[in-house]
Amino acid sequence: MGSRSVAIVGGGFGGVGAAVMLRRAGYDDVTVFERGERVGGVWHHNTYPGAACDVASHLYEFSFAPNPRWSRRYAPQAEIQAYLEDIARSHGVLERVRTGTEVQGARWDAGRAKWVLQTSGGPHEADVLLTACGQLSTPSVPALAGLDTFAGPAFHTARWRHDVDLAGKRVAVIGTGCSAIQVVPAIQPIVQHVDVYQRSPGWTIPKGDFAYSPRAQRLFARFPALQRLDRAAIFAFMELGAAAMTRYRWLLRPFRAICARQITKAIDDPELRRKVTPTDEVGCKRLMLTDNWYPTLASPNVALVDDRIAEVTPHGIRTEDGREHQADVLVLATGFKTHSFVAPMEVVGSDGRTLAEEWATVARAYLGMSVPGFPNMFLLYGPNTNGGTGSVIYTIEAGMAHVLAALGELDRAGAQRIEVSRQAAEAFDRELRAALKGTVWHTGCTNWYVDENGNDPNQWPWVWSRYRRRTARIEPGTYALAP
Numbered sequence: 001m002g003s004r005s006v007a008i009v010g011g012g013f014g015g016v017g018a019a020v021m022l023r024r025a026g027y028d029d030v031t032v033f034e035r036g037e038r039v040g041g042v043w044h045h046n047t048y049p050g051a052a053c054d055v056a057s058h059l060y061e062f063s064f065a066p067n068p069r070w071s072r073r074y075a076p077q078a079e080i081q082a083y084l085e086d087i088a089r090s091h092g093v094l095e096r097v098r099t100g101t102e103v104q105g106a107r108w109d110a111g112r113a114k115w116v117l118q119t120s121g122g123p124h125e126a127d128v129l130l131t132a133c134g135q136l137s138t139p140s141v142p143a144l145a146g147l148d149t150f151a152g153p154a155f156h157t158a159r160w161r162h163d164v165d166l167a168g169k170r171v172a173v174i175g176t177g178c179s180a181i182q183v184v185p186a187i188q189p190i191v192q193h194v195d196v197y198q199r200s201p202g203w204t205i206p207k208g209d210f211a212y213s214p215r216a217q218r219l220f221a222r223f224p225a226l227q228r229l230d231r232a233a234i235f236a237f238m239e240l241g242a243a244a245m246t247r248y249r250w251l252l253r254p255f256r257a258i259c260a261r262q263i264t265k266a267i268d269d270p271e272l273r274r275k276v277t278p279t280d281e282v283g284c285k286r287l288m289l290t291d292n293w294y295p296t297l298a299s300p301n302v303a304l305v306d307d308r309i310a311e312v313t314p315h316g317i318r319t320e321d322g323r324e325h326q327a328d329v330l331v332l333a334t335g336f337k338t339h340s341f342v343a344p345m346e347v348v349g350s351d352g353r354t355l356a357e358e359w360a361t362v363a364r365a366y367l368g369m370s371v372p373g374f375p376n377m378f379l380l381y382g383p384n385t386n387g388g389t390g391s392v393i394y395t396i397e398a399g400m401a402h403v404l405a406a407l408g409e410l411d412r413a414g415a416q417r418i419e420v421s422r423q424a425a426e427a428f429d430r431e432l433r434a435a436l437k438g439t440v441w442h443t444g445c446t447n448w449y450v451d452e453n454g455n456d457p458n459q460w461p462w463v464w465s466r467y468r469r470r471t472a473r474i475e476p477g478t479y480a481l482a483p
Contacts, residue, residue, distance in 0.1 A: 004407065005029040007117055007126035009103045009345065012041020014132030014380040014396050016084055017062060019093040021400045024064070027407070031126070032093070033119055035102040039088050041134050043081045048160040048179060050186030051077035054207070054289045058231040059238070059391045062087065066227050068220030074209045074289075105346040108375060113416040113482075115376065127416070130403065131342045132380040132396075138337040142174070145311040154312075154330035157183055168192050170326055172317055174309070175333035176201060181288050183333055185296040195325050196297065197317065198306045200285075200446060201278045203259045207289040235464075241389035242463045245283040245440040252440065256282045266294035275306050280445035283388050335448060341382055341457075349374040350419075362455040366428050366478070367471055369399055370420035375482075378403045384432055385467070386449070386458040388440070394464060402471035409474050415481040424478040435461035 006022055008015045011034025019030050036044050053060050057070035060080070065087050071079060088094040101121040106129055109116050115129040139156040141147075147154065153164045157179040167190045173180055176198040184196055212220075220227045244251035259282055267273050276297065278285070297304050307319035316327040341363050347355040350373055358371060365371050368385035369378045380399045381392060410418050436442060439461050441449050449458040460467055 003029070004127040004410070005125070006031070006128045006130060007106075007115060007124060008032045008130045008132055009106075009117075009342070010034065010041060010132035010134060010380075011036065011039040011097050011099065012043070012132065012134050013084060013393055014134060015039070015041070015097075015130075016088045016093060017393065017396045018130050018132055018380060018400055018403070019096060020062070020064075020087060020091040021397070021404065023091060023093065025404050025407075030093075030096050031124065032097040033101045033103045033117070033124075034097055034099045035120075037099050038085070039094070039097055039099070040081045040084055042158075043077055043084065045158050046160075046179070047077060047162070048157045048183050048186075050182035051179075052182060052209075053077075053080060054178065055238075055391045056230075056234045058227055059234045060393055062393060063231075063397060065091075066220075066224060066231075068224070068227055069217050070212060072209060072211050074207060103345050105348070107348040108350050108377075110350050113376070127376060128407070129347075129377045130380060131345075131347075131377070131382070133342050133345075134381060139332075140335050140337050141332060142334050144174075144309060147312045149314050150312050150327075150330050151314040152328045152330065154332070156332045156334065158336070164329060166191050166329060169328040170316075171195070171329045171331060172197065172325065172327035173331045173333050174317075175199075175335065176304075177333060177335055178286060178288055179335070180333035181290045181293045183331065184302070185290075185292040188296050188299055188302055191301065193301045193303070195303050195305050195317070195327065197309060198275070198304055199308075200280075201276045202285040202288055203256075203278050203282045204262060204288045204290050204293055205255065205259055206262055207291045209291055235391075235394070238389040238391070239463050239465060241283075241287075242387055245388040246435070246461050246463070247438065249438075249440060252282050255287075259287075263294055267298050269298065272297065272304060275304050278445075281440050281443045283440040284443050284445035285447045287388060341379065347374065347377070349377075362451070362453075363457040364425075364429050364432075366420045366425040367399075367402060367467075368460070369402055369471070370425070370479075372420055372422040372425050375417045375419035378406070383457045384460055387460050387464065390460075390464045395460075395467065398464075398468040398471045401468070402474075405472070405474045406479065409479065409481060413481045415483055417482040418479050419482075420479050421477070424475075432461060 008018050011032050015032045019032050022030050053075050057075040061067050101119050103119050105118040107116050114125050117124040139158045155161045166187050171191050171194045174197045307321050310318045310320045316325050318324045363383040365382045368382040385395050406418050436456050441459050450456045
């Protein structure tokens with residue numbers, strides 16, 4: 001054991017967690033490639049005001065590395081970034097990360113049973129390839145007419161310009177999704193005015209965020225069982241949410257009542273209430289956690305614009321009703337390209353077929369991890385491993401348990417190659433698509449989960465404990481081993 005070499009693409013939670021878990025299992029020949037200048041992934045790139053997690057801190061951490069010192073119930077970006085760097089450093093992974101190195105392509109060499117990577121730092125070979133590119137890594141910039149004519153600063157939330165002082169400025173924020181509901185309340189107290197452009201409203205639920213007192217932090221440190229208990233309670237609530245969005249849709253009723261109450265409690269103006277109240281089912285779009293979105297929208301220096309954008313002008317935004325809304329700064333809170341998974345890197349499998357060709361209609365993988373024709377390759381946080389609730393770190397750990405089980409099979413058999421059978425992958429895909437049909441995400445709203453053809457390459461249509469159960473071992477007959 002431990003003699004196999006592993007290449008990991010991506011240095012966020014997936015890449016760092018994979019490297020740590022491989023080392024803990026005795027695999028030392030591990031190299032992580034990260035195109036950014038440090039580890040962190042989404043938490044390194046997203047430094048906009050108000051950036052924080054929407055999963056409670058005690059579940060948004062590795063189970064093998066609990067942090068009793070989180071400052072808040074929902075950790076802010078800088079703390080999450082520091083936590084991940086600390087994990088990489090303390091587990092001896094940091095020196096295995098090649099930062100500032102982009103992987104442009106990976107090709108399977110069948111003759112030598114190796115993956116050959118083309119990177120910006122030169123070629124690299126490995127026995128096993130893990131992709132941990134994350135889904136929220138490539139900003140989505142809408143094709144707005146005149147965007148390049150805007151005279152002031154214009155930038156995406158994931159590429160925040162800290163050199164731009166927003167104090168006293170008129171700001172236009174395009175989007176009302178997860179980043180907008182954090183940015184707008186954070187900048188509202190300092191700007192002169194902010195126009196928020198909404199295509200369609202999403203449901204929100206109270207976040208219940210609060211600071212942990214030094215006493216609470218000491219208790220978590222002294223009695224780790226308390227933190228584990230809290231983690232279990234958070235997970236149980238999230239599993240209830242997952243059950244409501246997938247199999248037991250009647251459970252959504254109380255969620256809907258809580259969401260609707262959050263609007264009526266904060267907003268008196270009937271017109272603004274109408275604008276922010278969604279018509280689609282709770283959970284069809286990503287359910288957003290916030291305590292201050294609606295009070296912010298009701299502030300005198302904030303306007304919610306739900307007229308369609310006709311064009312961006314040098315001095316603002318013209319909506320389809322002909323009005324021009326003045327703006328000094330333009331912020332794109334427009335999310336990410338979420339259906340590409342391992343883009344922009346080209347992956348070529350055993351028969352010369354690329355992953356892009358394999359996924360021409362929709363990205364699919366057995367348990368979101370393995371693709372027929374791509375031996376010794378596993379995707380972390382791959383297709384259909386997202387959810388309306390849950391923690392991506394839990395998903396990554398479950399996925400890595402599967403990778404370690406697969407490597408264990410290789411070691412036991414003295415084999416060089418492991419590949420999921422097409423039969424097993426297709427059977428899983430049929431089961432997955434059938435389950436997805438009954439979920440809340442397919443009730444007719446426009447969300448980032450479902451593509452323009454009605455395919456959903458994103459969501460896991462069951463509870464998360466089921467994912468952990470299914471990834472924990474290699475089912476007999478699902479993978480083929482070869483010398």
